[in-house]
Amino acid sequence: MAKDVAVIGVGQSYFVRGYEGSIRELAFEAFREAMQDAGITTKDIDASVFCSAPEYDKQRSPAGVLAEYLGLIPQPTFYIETVCSSSSTGVKVAYGMIKSGLHDVVVVLGFQKMSEITSAESQERMGRGADIQWESPFGTMMPAYYALYAQAYMAKNGLTHEDLMNVRIKSATYGQINERAVYRKAVTQADFDPNNPNARMAAPVAWPLRVGDACANADGSSCIILANAEKAKAFSKKPVWIIGIGAASEAVNMAARPDFSKGLRAPYIAAQQAYTMAGIKPSDVKVAEVHDCFTIAEIMAYEALGFAPVGEGKQLIREKATYKEGRIPVNVDGGLLSKGHPIGATGGSQIRTIVLQLRGEAGPMQVPGEPDIGLVHNVGGVGLYGNVTIFGR
Amino acid sequence: MGFEKFGRKSFTGITKTAKFVDFLEEGKVNGTVCKKCGAKYFPPRADCAACFSNEMDWFEMPKKGKLETYTIAYYAPFGFEADCPYTMGVAEFEGGLKLFARLSKDLKPEDINVGMDVSVKPVKYEDGQMSFEIVRA
Ligand SMILES: [Zn+2]
Numbered sequence: 001m002a003k004d005v006a007v008i009g010v011g012q013s014y015f016v017r018g019y020e021g022s023i024r025e026l027a028f029e030a031f032r033e034a035m036q037d038a039g040i041t042t043k044d045i046d047a048s049v050f051c052s053a054p055e056y057d058k059q060r061s062p063a064g065v066l067a068e069y070l071g072l073i074p075q076p077t078f079y080i081e082t083v084c085s086s087s088s089t090g091v092k093v094a095y096g097m098i099k100s101g102l103h104d105v106v107v108v109l110g111f112q113k114m115s116e117i118t119s120a121e122s123q124e125r126m127g128r129g130a131d132i133q134w135e136s137p138f139g140t141m142m143p144a145y146y147a148l149y150a151q152a153y154m155a156k157n158g159l160t161h162e163d164l165m166n167v168r169i170k171s172a173t174y175g176q177i178n179e180r181a182v183y184r185k186a187v188t189q190a191d192f193d194p195n196n197p198n199a200r201m202a203a204p205v206a207w208p209l210r211v212g213d214a215c216a217n218a219d220g221s222s223c224i225i226l227a228n229a230e231k232a233k234a235f236s237k238k239p240v241w242i243i244g245i246g247a248a249s250e251a252v253n254m255a256a257r258p259d260f261s262k263g264l265r266a267p268y269i270a271a272q273q274a275y276t277m278a279g280i281k282p283s284d285v286k287v288a289e290v291h292d293c294f295t296i297a298e299i300m301a302y303e304a305l306g307f308a309p310v311g312e313g314k315q316l317i318r319e320k321a322t323y324k325e326g327r328i329p330v331n332v333d334g335g336l337l338s339k340g341h342p343i344g345a346t347g348g349s350q351i352r353t354i355v356l357q358l359r360g361e362a363g364p365m366q367v368p369g370e371p372d373i374g375l376v377h378n379v380g381g382v383g384l385y386g387n388v389t390i391f392g393r
Numbered sequence: 394m395g396f397e398k399f400g401r402k403s404f405t406g407i408t409k410t411a412k413f414v415d416f417l418e419e420g421k422v423n424g425t426v427c428k429k430c431g432a433k434y435f436p437p438r439a440d441c442a443a444c445f446s447n448e449m450d451w452f453e454m455p456k457k458g459k460l461e462t463y464t465i466a467y468y469a470p471f472g473f474e475a476d477c478p479y480t481m482g483v484a485e486f487e488g489g490l491k492l493f494a495r496l497s498k499d500l501k502p503e504d505i506n507v508g509m510d511v512s513v514k515p516v517k518y519e520d521g522q523m524s525f526e527i528v529r530a
Contacts, residue, residue, distance in 0.1 A: 120471070127470025128404060134436040137400020137524065138481055138495050139466065139473030147464035148483060155462075155507040207465040207502075254483050254493040255435055260462045 001279070001392050005098045006232035006239035008105075009038025009225035010352035015182040015340035018115045019219035023059060024069035026221045027111045030345070031070050034107070034223035040235055042071040045225075046103035049094050050079050051086035051110040052344030055125045058116055066109065081344070084293065085380035086110060087222060088347030088387035092245050094226050104231045110349070111221040112342035130382070131252045143214055143294065145254070145382040147206035150296040152260035154208060157311040159299060161208065165192045166317045167295040168201065168212050171331055174324070175338025177364040182218040182340035213295040218340030222348025224355075240355045243373075244278030244390035246270035250383050262310065263300035266386030267291075267379050271305050274375075274388040282306030285328060285390070286371030287357045289350035291379040292335040301377050302330070305388070329367045347378040351389065358393050400524050402472045409439035416451065417515040417523040424490065425449040435490050457530065458486040460511045465502055484511050484527050497528045504529075 011033030013019075019026050027050075035042075048070070050063040059065055067077040082089040087110030094106040117125070130140050153159060172187035191201040192212055201212025232239040248269035251257055258265055275281065282305055290301035302313035307328050316322050322330035333339050333353045336346060354374035356362040378387045395411040397403045413436075416423040424435035429446035435454060440447050463482030473479075480496040482505075492513060496505065510530035517523055 124471040127472065132404040133396075133408060135493060136470075137403050138493070139401055139469050139476060139479065140481065141466065141468065141470050143468070144464045144466050144481060148462045148481075151464060152462035152507060204465070204467045206467065209464075253436060255491040257483070257491070260483065 001241065001243050003229055003241045005095050005226055005228060006236065006241045007224055007351065007355050007391070008227045008232050008236040008239055009034040009040070009223070010355045011035070011037060011223040012180055012345070012349050012352050013221045014180050015218040015220040015342055017182060017218065019113055023057070023062065023111055023113050023116065024066055026113055026219060027066045027109055028069060030111070030221035030223035030348070031107070031109060034225050038225045038235060040105070040225070044105055044235070045072055045075060045107050046105050047075050047097060048072045048077040048107040048109065049090040050077065051081065051090040051108065052112050053083045053086060054081055056112055056114050056116055056343065066111070070109070072107065082380040082385040084291070084341070084343050085347050085378040085385050085387045086344040087224070088351070088376065088378040088389060089247070089385070091224055091226065091347065091351060091389060092247055092387065095242055095245060098226055098228050105225065105227045108224045108226065108348060109221065110345040110347060112344040113219045114217050114342060115219055134253055141206070142382065143206040143209055146294040146296055147209045148254060149260050149263065149300065150208050150294070153263065153296065153300065156261035157314065159314045163299065163314045163317055164213055164295040165189065167292065167298050168337055170317065170323060171292065171335040171337035174332045174365060175334030178334045178339055181334040181338050183216045183334070183338040187212065209294055209296065215293045215336035215341040216338065218342045220340060220342035220345040220349065222345040222352060224348050224351050238359045240358050240391050240393060242389060243392040244274035244280070246273030246277070246388045248273070248386045250386070252381070252384055263303055264379065264383030264386065266383050267301065267377055267388060268304040268386070270386040270388040271377070274390050278390045278392070280373060280390065284373050285375045286369065286373050287332070287354065287367045288328060288330045288375040288377065289333070289353050290330055290335070290377040292331055292337050293341060293379070295337070297379070298331065298335070305375065305377055324365070324367055332365050332367060347376070347387065350376045350378055354391050358391060398521065398523050401476065401518065401522060410437040412451070413437050414523050417525060420515055422454045422513050422515060422525045423451045424454055426452045433488070433490060435492055454490065454492065454513055455486040455488060456512045458484040458511050458513065460505070460507060460509045460527065461485050461491065462507060463496060463505055480505065482527055484513065495524070495526050497526045500529060
C-alpha cells in the first residue's frame with residue numbers, strides 16, 4: 001500500500017435547506033472544521049482547489065473570492081467542476097499536485113448553495129442539464145435519465161419497486177442518526193403506498209422512479225486537507241492514506257451509451273483503476289460511500305464496485321448486507337438520499353465520512369470491526385463522470 | 394441558423410449540422426457518415442472523431458429497431474410543462490445505432506414494453522417546430 005498522500009483534515013457543514021449565509025460563509029464552516037481537525041494554520045497550506053457546479057453560483061470565478069475569505073491568499077488557487085463529483089475530482093487533482101512534488105499541503109473545498117438561485121432559475125437550468133443540442137429539446141431532466149437506467153435494469157434483472165424502497169428506508173435509518181443530514185426523518189413502507197393519501201414518496205416523478213427514489217437537494221460545504229507523507233506524519237496522529245484513485249468519462253448523449261440494463265460504465269472503469277492501483281479486491285473494502293442520487297444508482301453501484309455480481313445488486317439490499325452490521329456497509333451516513341446532495345460538496349462529504357470511519361470517529365454511525373479500507377464512489381451527471389477513491393489506514 | 398426549429402424547444406441556434414432540420418421537413422431522420430473512414434454517427438456530427446475528417450455525408454437512419462428503455466416524465470423543465478406527462482426512450486436500430494427521442498403520443502403507457510419493435514419518424518408540432526419520435530413498428 002503506497003503511503004504518499006494522506007488526508008490530514010476533514011470538515012463538513014450541516015446540510016440544510018436554505019442556508020442562512022453567503023457562499024463564502026458556507027465554505028468557511030467546512031474549512032474551519034477541517035483546519036481544526038488537522039491542527040494547522042493557513043501558513044501551512046500551499047494551494048487551494050474550489051469545487052462546485054457553476055450553474056448554481058452567482059459569483060463568477062469563486063476560487064479567488066473564497067480563497068481570500070479563508071485566508072489562503074497569496075497561495076495559488078483555482079476552480080474545478082465535474083458537476084456532482086466536482087470535489088472528488090478536486091481531490092484527484094490535489095493528489096497529483098502533491099505526488100508530483102509541486103506542493104506539500106493542499107486544501108480541497110467543495111461547496112454548493114443550491115438556494116442561491118430562485119426556483120424558476122433552477123427550473124430553467126435543469127432543462128439544460130444534459131446535451132443542450134440533441135437532448136434538452138425533448139424536455140429532459142435528471143430523474144428521467146436515471147429512470148431510463150432503472151427501467152432497463154428492472155426489466156432484465158428482476159429488481160422491484162420494493163427493493164428501491166428498501167434502499168430509501170436504509171438511507172433514512174442513518175439520516176436519522178446523522179446530525180449533519182438534511183433529511184432526519186424515518187421512511188416507512190406507508191410513505192411509498194400509492195393507496196395512502198398521506199404517502200410522501202409514492203408519486204411518480206419519472207416512471208419507474210418516484211418522489212422517494214430521489215435524493216434531497218441541500219446547501220452545504222465540505223473540506224478535505226491533503227498532505228505529503230512527511231507533512232502528514234508531522235501534523236497528524238491518524239493520517240488516512242489515498243491508496244487508489246480511478247476516474248473515467250462517458251458519452252453525454254443516451255444514443256451513445258452501452259447496454260442500459262448493465263448500469264453506468266464510467267464508475268465501473270474508475271473502480272477497476274482504483275482497485276488495481278490499491279492492489280486490493282472488492283471484498284477487502286470494509287465500508288463504502290456510493291453516489292445514491294437515486295435509489296437505482298445505489299443498486300447499480302453495488303455491481304460497478306464488485307460488491308455484487310452483475311444483475312444481483314438486489315440481493316445486498318434484500319439481505320441487509322449494506323447495513324452497518326452487514327457484510328459491506330454502504331452509505332451509513334444517510335447517503336445523498338437522506339444526508340443530502342449539495343452538488344459540489346458531495347464528494348468531499350463522502351470522503352469525510354470514510355476518513356472518520358477509518359479513524360474510528362464516526363460516532364453513532366461507526367461501522368464495527370475497526371475498518372481499515374474504505375471506498376468512495378462519486379458520479380457526476382448521469383454517469384458522465386465516474387470517480388472511485390480508495391482510502392487506507 | 395435554422396437549428397432553433399429543432400425539438401419542442403431548441404437551445405442551440407447555430408450548428409454545422411443544421412441541415413438535419415431540413416431533412417426532417419423532407420420526412421427523413423438522418424445521421425452523418427464519414428466520407429474518409431465510414432464511421433456513422435447519430436446524432437449527426439460535423440467532424441469525425443475516428444479519423445479527424447470534416448467531410449461528412451448524410452444517411453437515413455434504419456427503420457427497424459427495438460425499444461431498449463423508456464421513462465414517463467411527470468415533471469418537466471421550464472417551457473415543457475404543458476406536454477406532461479410525456480414518454481422518452483432509447484431505441485436501438487440495425488447495425489447498433491441508437492437514438493434518444495420522445496415516444497409518439499399514440500403509444501399508451503400500457504402498450505409500451507422494453508424490447509418492443511419500434512421505428513422512427515419526423516414530427517411537426519403545431520407551432521412549426523420539427524422533431525422526430527419513436528413510433529410503433
Ligand atoms: Zn472518419
